[in-house]
Amino acid sequence: MSRVGVFVCHCGSNIAGTVDVEHVAEEAAKLPNVAYATTNKYMCSDPGQQAVREAIIEHNLDRIVIASCSPRMHEATFRKMLAGTDINPYMLEIANVREQCSWVHKDKDVGTPKAIDLVKMAVAKVNYDAPLTTTTIPVNKRALIIGGGIAGMQAALDIADAGYPVTIVEKESSLGGRMVMLDKTFPTMDCSACICTPKMTDVGAHPNITIKTLAEVESVGGYIGNFEVTVREKAKYVDYDTCTGCSLCETKCPSKVDSEFDQGLAKRRAIYRPFAQAVPAKPTIDAKNCRKLIDGKCGVCEKVCPVGSIKFDDEDKVTTEVYGAIIVAIGYQLIDWTKIYGEYGGGRFKDVISGLQFERLVNASGPTEGHILRPSDNTEPKTVVIVKCVGSRDPEKAKSYCSRACCMYAAKHAHQYLDKVKDARCYIFYMDIRTPGKGYDEFYMNTQHDGARYIRGRVSKIINQNGKLICKGEDTLLGSQVTVEADMVVLETAMVPADEANQIGSMLGITRDKDLWLSEAHPKLRPVETNSGGIYLAGTCQGPKDIPDSVAQASAAAMKVAILFSKDELESNAMIANSNKNLCNGCGACVAICPYGAITLEEITARENSVMVTREISKVNPGLCQGCGACTVACRPGAMDLRGFTDEQIMREVAALCQW
């Protein structure tokens, strides 16, 4: 006979508001094997936990049920509490009477009976709880960072400074990501390159950091502390060991193509560095546009290279290494507005540009050396219209969320434009102004003082007429139609997840939300962890952010990795599959179904029915088993069971529910 203690939490008024907790405790006390039932204002608080500890001694309890918030919230808290008592931490069940009861039902008459049922199910299950123990698994103290933008670099520097080796996998040929494309950063107007490129150099020079550029993660296996990761580094056609980065090849290459870094506003060569301060500061050949690689004619770079670094026969390099933790920092991209907003010309008007194109246009090392000129005729625009929320907050056509940084960089663009062009006029069409942040609202107010005119409303159409862009919109504050004859239009477009988000998410087991942003483990309390142990998020892959927030999250993720690496061993999951050798017939169905290769067949010799028999039975590796339970259902003789979620326990829960 077990002695169950039931503890019902008020959670202030969170549970007690719509569930009669005293009545729940009274009903719980009547259940079989329940030796004690009580309530507490805040079960998770120190006094709440102390009350449970005292009740365990006083009533000689051997297992407990806590009716409180979701087990996803405090199961770990109460396990830790039990670890300090004579009861095994796994002799615990949580009845979720908050998230799945008191918060979704408005009425005590509805909430109370449901809470009683949930407690009944938990009591039925806890009766069949068994003490569980854990084993240890080793931690490989090497971190992998996917993405070499500002978030990935910050995380890499922090982990490397803590003394652990880090590898950065970057898909482009240089570190830097989006931040290095920007001209200035709000609200301090720091030159973006001046604060980003030193970080890139630090990363490049750090003895603990290895950089793999033009690289992508091909496959990930294993688990926390022991990820086996295969990375493909694409052929660069340049030997980085000998190349001195003199860039003579770049000046001689005859192929010119649109520069991705300059957002198509300038040209680059087929052998190129995306920008002058690139790290590594060595060029790569773009095979799609290289004349030598396409039809074998040219090879000028090979001829001019003073050290003979050009290797036209270079091949992709595929390596598999073991890492203990992975940080995903794959960033964002801007929404392709040309496919969605036909009313803004759909990309047909050269002088309707995106915010990122404006950044290149205003940048001193950009295509116009910092002079703001119309892409169509290289004249200085005297009137500029800035349209905000292009793709953001537009559920009908694009995304329903706010991209968070655009209000600020729209103000920055207006400020930069009015600063550089004399007698200029700047109109900003906005829906709302959102400037939460240190010094942000002051910056926006200053932009208004600079002379930027804010018009509350959307632009409904842009017409290209005699070289002018006629922007028609509505001023919703005046309630009238507005027409602005602009020379140039800047669209502040929505941030959307990187192309790779879906593929990387499914490879690493990270859930994505409806817009494909990678999901954190808990929106408030676990903002950098994912649901997969040892995998963390940093920067805009998790949702739109500005630079300070990305950097903060990256350092937080790095700290999580440092905490993980501070231990030599991890405790394994206690709730794992377990095979009953008396029932196992060695069919191997479990071996085939296990996604982790955790089950193997093993030969045993034992006396059965007075005869010595040698046969195969299944065996679970506790370090590899993650406790999904797929094998339990596949098992024909019913030998495989999952600790903590046994067949018996689930059937007892079902039976308890059927009495409702």
Next chain:
Amino acid sequence: MSVVNDTQAAASTGTETFEPKILAFACHWCTYSGADLAGLNRMSYPANVRVLRVPCSGRVNPQYILTALNKGVDGVLVCGCHPGDCHYVSGNYYAKRRLMAFRRMLQYTGLEPERFQVRWISGSEAGKFRDTVTSVVEQVRELGPYKPDPALAALIDSSVDASNPVLPEGGEA
């Protein structure tokens, strides 16, 4: 353990509208967090559903569903991560194949398809959880209480009991 609440008493006497009992198996990583998020967002849905947490939808043994239907539940919902999103790599694919075949079999025995449904709900889809639960409750309410065919029930009962691995030497768990 024979605490019969008012709703059930009313339902059995047929004096008021029928309140179905729905058992929802929810995987810990997606649907259970989606259900938690529904609470966090203070959404509301009918109280006719009781969620039973399992680590993965692949953990759901058809035997549980048979027992539940046989012992007095009016409908069963199994929910897991979206295809491709399984926390355990492939558990939901196994669940899908297994439960779809099982569903066909149950329909063959005369069970209305609305009484056993499988849905993929992610941890961020609180609204989908609410809508799914609400629609399943409504559909089963339309159908009325589930009355298992007595002969079939007896058969299921005996087969489930025979395969129920409640054995004294059943390992440590």
